[in-house]
Amino acid sequence: MENSPRATGSDTAETVEARRIYSDDKSDEKIQRKIAIEAPISVEFNGIGYAVMMATPSHLRDFVIGFATSEKLIEHPDQLSAIDISAVETGWIIRANIVAEKAEVVFERARTRVAESSCGLCGIENLEVVGRPLPPVPHHQPIADDHIFRALAALTDHQQINADTGGVHAAAWVDENGAIGCVREDVGRHNALDKLIGAMSLENLPLSSGFILTTSRCSYEIVEKSVVAGATTLVTISVPTSLAIARAKFCGLSLVSLARSDSALRFLCS
Numbered sequence: 285m286e287n288s289p290r291a292t293g294s295d296t297a298e299t300v301e302a303r304r305i306y307s308d309d310k311s312d313e314k315i316q317r318k319i320a321i322e323a324p325i326s327v328e329f330n331g332i333g334y335a336v337m338m339a340t341p342s343h344l345r346d347f348v349i350g351f352a353t354s355e356k357l358i359e360h361p362d363q364l365s366a367i368d369i370s371a372v373e374t375g376w377i378i379r380a381n382i383v384a385e386k387a388e389v390v391f392e393r394a395r396t397r398v399a400e401s402s403c404g405l406c407g408i409e410n411l412e413v414v415g416r417p418l419p420p421v422p423h424h425q426p427i428a429d430d431h432i433f434r435a436l437a438a439l440t441d442h443q444q445i446n447a448d449t450g451g452v453h454a455a456a457w458v459d460e461n462g463a464i465g466c467v468r469e470d471v472g473r474h475n476a477l478d479k480l481i482g483a484m485s486l487e488n489l490p491l492s493s494g495f496i497l498t499t500s501r502c503s504y505e506i507v508e509k510s511v512v513a514g515a516t517t518l519v520t521i522s523v524p525t526s527l528a529i530a531r532a533k534f535c536g537l538s539l540v541s542l543a544r545s546d547s548a549l550r551f552l553c554s
């Protein structure tokens with residue numbers, strides 16, 4: 285079960301009291317506001333503590349499958365079994381077993397991951413990770429401009445948690461016609477993408493048949509997660525970093541960023 289002992293009627297948001305203040309002479313007022321839940325999520329593979337992520341505790345099955353895929357621990361959901369999701373007093377614990385032939389990868393990654401963080405790398409020994417090989421992206425046709433803008437116009441209607449709280453990221457899969465097919469949300473942009481990857485993997489739907497659309501800044505990790513999961517095109521609402529562009533060029537990922545209702549930037553990566 286995915287039940288939070290802290291959330292009030294929801295695993296995605298809780299209602300808190302605040303006082304709204306104004307810059308003019310209008311009197312302060314007491315209000316209630318929904319706030320996105322952020323909780324520590326401990327991930328264990330084969331009985332080994334692998335990572336603690338700060339995330340929104342929804343769609344955690346999708347999350348652990350997508351996270352294991354992004355970490356290159358598995359290639360298919362069938363390689364992950366006995367997924368157990370438990371709420372504890374201090375957060376959540378996700379326990380899962382990875383097939384025996386992948387166990388050594390878990391042990392090695394758990395050892396080296398001590399010096400890494402969810403949104404970057406810490407430690408000189410991990411500098412080589414930034415340049416590690418990525419699988420080449422298959423040849424593909426550019427996504428039509430109108431399909432990108434169609435998806436951008438529709439995305440807000442699919443962001444339920446953000447509509448309630450105004451405080452979470454979204455990652456969406458968009459089909460070849462620009463229709464949004466799946467959306468996952470989280471306080472963490474990496475987590476939202478992992479949840480989307482997991483959801484698509486469970487449905488056996490290839491990301492390459494459409495494109496990924498995210499509300500976040502395009503860092504190199506967002507590019508790498510997308511490529512590892514099989515995407516051919518990534519569209520982000522905010523700008524990319526220099527390393528994100530370099531990594532996209534390295535493997536041939538089509539990258540569109542600063543995507544707004546009236547314009548977007550296509551980077552010449554593929």
